[in-house]
Amino acid sequence: xxxxxxxxxxxxxxxxxxxxxxxxLGCAATAILTFCSRHDGTSERRDPSPxxxxxxxxxxxxxxxxxxxxxxxxxxHLRTDGGRRFGFHLVFFEARPLGVPFRxxxxxxxxxxxxxxxxxxxxxxxxxxxxxxxxxxxxxxLSARAAAGKHLLAGRVEDFRxxxxxAETRPPVLHHENGFIAYAFGGHAYYYSRTRMEAxxxxxxxxxxxxxSGSAWFDHQWGDMGRVFDQGWDWFGLHLDxxxxxxxxxxxxxxxxxxxxxxxxxxxxxxVRLSTDEIxxxxxxxxxxxxxxxxxxxxxxxxxxxxxxxxxxxxxxQEIPTSVPVYWEGMAEVSxxxxxxxxxxxxxYCR
Numbered sequence: 457x458x459x460x461x462x463x464x465x466x467x468x469x470x471x472x473x474x475x476x477x478x479x480x481l482g483c484a485a486t487a488i489l490t491f492c493s494r495h496d497g498t499s500e501r502r503d504p505s506p507x508x509x510x511x512x513x514x515x516x517x518x519x520x521x522x523x524x525x526x527x528x529x530x531x532x533h534l535r536t537d538g539g540r541r542f543g544f545h546l547v548f549f550e551a552r553p554l555g556v557p558f559r560x561x562x563x564x565x566x567x568x569x570x571x572x573x574x575x576x577x578x579x580x581x582x583x584x585x586x587x588x589x590x591x592x593x594x595x596x597x598l599s600a601r602a603a604a605g606k607h608l609l610a611g612r613v614e615d616f617r618x619x620x621x622x623a624e625t626r627p628p629v630l631h632h633e634n635g636f637i638a639y640a641f642g643g644h645a646y647y648y649s650r651t652r653m654e655a656x657x658x659x660x661x662x663x664x665x666x667x668x669s670g671s672a673w674f675d676h677q678w679g680d681m682g683r684v685f686d687q688g689w690d691w692f693g694l695h696l697d698x699x700x701x702x703x704x705x706x707x708x709x710x711x712x713x714x715x716x717x718x719x720x721x722x723x724x725x726x727x728v729r730l731s732t733d734e735i736x737x738x739x740x741x742x743x744x745x746x747x748x749x750x751x752x753x754x755x756x757x758x759x760x761x762x763x764x765x766x767x768x769x770x771x772x773x774q775e776i777p778t779s780v781p782v783y784w785e786g787m788a789e790v791s792x793x794x795x796x797x798x799x800x801x802x803x804x805y806c807r
Contacts, residue, residue, distance in 0.1 A: 511635030511648050513628055516676070517602060518589045519550065520646075523678040526550045528593060528600065530609060530622070531693070531799040532655050532672030533787060541568040542659060542668065543770070543787035544618055545799070546600060546611055548593045556581070561595040562778070563611040565618065566771050566787055567661070573771055573786070576613040577778050607653065607674065620657035622672050624650055629727040631703065631719050639707075641687065641714060645679035651693070651701040651721050671695055673799060687714065688804015690737065692758060692767060696796035699723025702760055704730065706737045708804060713737075718760060734761050745775050745784075750806035752784045763793035767800060782806035 520526055531545035543566035551558045564575035578595050591602035599610045607622040631637070631647045638644040653672045658665055673693045687707050694702040704718035716737060718730035739753030752775075756767040767788045774786025783803040790796040 509636065509646075511630050511646055513648070514602075515589055516635075516646070516648070517591050520678045521552065523680070524552060525681045526552075526678035527676070528591065529675040529677075530600065530607070530672055531785070532620075532622075532653075532670055533695070533797045534620075534655060534659065534668040534670040536659075536666045536668055540666070541770075542566060543568075543799075544611070544620075545785055546598065546609055548595065548600065559595060561598050562776060563598050563613055564774070564776065564785070565611075565613055565616040565659075566774060567616075568770055568787075571771065573774050574613045574616060575776055576611075577776075609657075615662040617660040618657065619659075620655055620668075620672075622653035622655050622674070625652050625654050626650075626721070629701075629703075629719055629721055631729075632717065633729055637717075639715070641707075641709060643680045645677050645681050647675070647677045649676070649693075649703065649719075650674040651703065652695060671797075673701075689801075690739075690753075690756075690803075691801040692737075692756070692798055694765065694767075694790055694796055694798045696790065696794045698794055698796075700794070702765075704735055704737060704758055704760060720760060730760055735759065743769075743772050745777070745806075746773070747775060748777050748782055748806055750775070750782060752802050752805050756800070765790050765792040765794065767798050769800070777806075 527547055527549045529547040532543065534542045534544065545564050547562045549560040559580050561578045562575065564573065566573045578598060580595060591600055591607065593600045597610065597612050601608050605624050609618065609620045609622065611618050629649045629651055631649065635646050635648045636644065637647065651673055653674060655670045655672045657668055659668045687709050689705060689707045691705045692703065696702065700723055701721040702718065704716070706713050706716040708714060716732055716735050718735050719727050720730055721727045736759040738757045740755040740757055741753070742751050743754035744751045754769060754772065758765045758767060767790055770787040770789055775784045776782065781803055783801065785801045786799065788798040788800050790798050
């Protein structure tokens with residue numbers, strides 16, 4: 457799909473309940489109808505054993521063929537030597553309903569100096585089968601692979617082309633203690649992160665080659681998460697200037713918070729799970745998209761273990777108005793108990 461090509465975006469405000477029906481465009485109509493009729497948290501291809509199995513790495517870096525839905529996600533803040541700031545995110549979604557794999561890949565670049573946000577969405581019905589261990593993902597000229605403790609990313613959108621190398625700076629973090637969570641409203645997920653990766657590479661802008669560096673966040677989730685897309689969620693990944701990382705999230709049902717959690721990663725030491733009563737997530741102010749008319753929270757007050765942080769976007773228009781659930785994903789700054797940078801993901805505000 458052409459970046460920001462509004463005329464090419466059918467139904468700009470789809471219900472997340474149609475997520476799998478939408479991404480299965482191109483499959484046989486009978487298969488779509490069969491799957492949609494079972495969109496009640498069950499599936500022919502669900503994980504046959506949704507119990508707490510500890511995430512093991514590097515084994516679990518690769519794809520999980522028995523999972524209904526899986527994604528690999530990278531996002532980061534970059535600077536040139538002259539201080540020009542950019543943000544990026546790259547995510548590979550893979551769905552496997554009825555045994556038919558389907559991939560949707562998103563890539564976006566934010567240019568703070570020019571106030572530009574450009575995104576790209578690609579879809580394919582049957583992605584090439586990669587190795588069963590490790591990260592080896594490619595979708596045209598969008599790619600991600602892991603080798604020798606580093607992640608190599610490449611992506612292009614309009615006049616931006618990014619080639620980036622990410623190096624691990626701390627151990628992976630298994631969220632929810634062992635990397636597994638069962639949702640009270642149905643479904644389950646495995647979830648781990650590499651919360652702070654050192655980024656170096658080259659960003660080409662209109663043919664100009666700009667060396668960039670910064671930090672990035674990597675997430676990998678998989679499981680039976682169809683019901684999660686029904687609910688809506690807010691996710692926050694914080695890189696604090698004192699070296700700490702914090703992840704917090706909340707899930708919503710009919711606009712009301714149903715679940716929240718998080719993880720705190722010290723600058724030097726093991727990650728600590730944040731319990732529900734240690735976290736508060738409060739939206740402040742709103743922003744209305746000129747593209748979809750959807751209204752998103754634009755400023756957040758987050759409390760974690762007695763500390764209070766305020767998050768505000770570095771660029772307001774970072775909405776991804778695709779035909780899979782429309783969402784807002786972008787760069788933010790952190791103030792309050794500590795300063796830093798963040799990425800925010802807001803899903804479920806555009807129905």
